Amino acid sequence: MTSQVPITGLRGRLTPNAPLGPRAWFRTGGPADWLFVPEDLDDLAHALREKPQDLPLTVLGACSNVIIRDGGIAGLVVRLARGFTEITVENDGIIAGAAALDITVAEHAAASGLAGLEFLAGIPGSIGGAIRMNAGAYGSDINAVLDWAEILTKDGVLKRLSCEELHFSYRHSELPADSIVVRVRLRATKDTADAVRARIVEIRASREASQPVRARTGGSTFRNPEGHSAWALIDDAGCRGLKLGDAQVSEKHCNFLLNLGAARSRDLEQLGETVRQKVLAKAGIELHWEIRRIGREENGQETV
Known part of the structure; x- marks a missing residue:
């Protein structure tokens, strides 16, 4: 550098x-x-x-x-x-900055009696990332609720793209290369604040019971192959609890990797690749990473 x-x-x-x-x-x-x-x-x-x-x-x-x-x-x-966390509540939706946390948007919606965004309470991360990967959980996803997203292009030009223009698919969007999501509008419908809050409580309780939310983790590691659950394939391949140094496949939810304390990024990535190999050998199905892996190896080599 x-x-x-x-x-x-x-x-x-x-x-x-x-x-x-x-x-x-x-x-x-x-x-x-x-x-x-x-x-x-x-x-x-x-x-x-x-x-x-x-x-x-x-x-x-x-x-x-x-x-x-x-x-x-x-x-x-x-x-x-x-500078990118502002949330504005409207009668039938919410406008949120890209740095607003998903759970914060869900809670603002609940406080205003707006339904349809409760699923965001089960997704760790920010709204900008949710748009980029069409994040979803608990029966809904961004594609189902997005009106528009404002982006800055790689040349610094502000553009507003409709949901249709982003061509969402499973855990994927077609955002222009090197563009940055800065603000979005999400649709919602009227309901009572108590009813919306109750659904958020259910989602958070379900997540707490089924996922290692208090551990050093990165959320869902692999996408679900069509017709299959990644966690079940990983479990069937004998990978529940599998360790590489201080990197471990969660025993609570097999599609989560954990840093038990002293893991390096290379340990986590190598463990994930080992899981992919074992699932391919057992089920003949190739798992694809949902977690983004970015940056250089320690030797300075760039890896795609």
């Missing part, structure tokens, strides 16, 4: 060699060459317009569904924070 500041005229914080591991839910991973926390939309747009074309760009949200590799992340890492 060069010590030369890659972008000038910023109002937000630009930090060289910034640790990322403490921000990640797994508590693993190396530093960002440059970590930028923009002050607001204009500040972020300026950064995108002025960024050298050859400077890699990575966007991080709540870091709940990501493995940051041990060599860190090259180039510019953008983390949306306070």
Whole structure:
């Protein structure tokens, strides 16, 4: 990494060699060459317009569904924070900044007697990440409730895309390359606040009972293959509780990886690959990662 500041005229914080591991839910991973926390939309747009074309760009949200590799992340890492957390309640929906947490949006909806967004209470992470991966749980997903998403293109141009223009599929959206979600509108319907809150309580209780929510984990590790549950395939392949150093397949929910304390990102990723191999050998089904794996190995090699 060069010590030369890659972008000038910023109002937000630009930090060289910034640790990322403490921000990640797994508590693993190396530093960002440059970590930028923009002050607001204009500040972020300026950064995108002025960024050298050859400077890699990575966007991080709540870091709940990501493995940051041990060599860190090259180039510019953008983390949306306070300037992108505003939530506005309307009669039939909610407008939320991309850095607003999913659970916070669900709770705002409940307080206003708006139904249909309760499923967000069961998804760890932020709204921007939920759009990017069409996050879903408990019978619904982003595709079912999104009206529009506003993005900044890689050139810093603000655009509003409809739900249809994002071409959602299972855990996937077709956001333009290097674009950043900044704000969204989610549809909802009227109900009593008590009824909505009760459903959120049920979802949170169900999640608490079935998932290792208090552990160092990254959420669902693999996508569910069509017609199958990833956790059942993993269990049938004998991987429940499987360990590699301090990385472990959860005994509570087989589709979760855990950092028991001293795991490295490479341990988590290697354990996941071992699980994939065992499931393929046992069931003939290839699991695909749902967790994003980004950054460099410790030797500095970039991995896709």
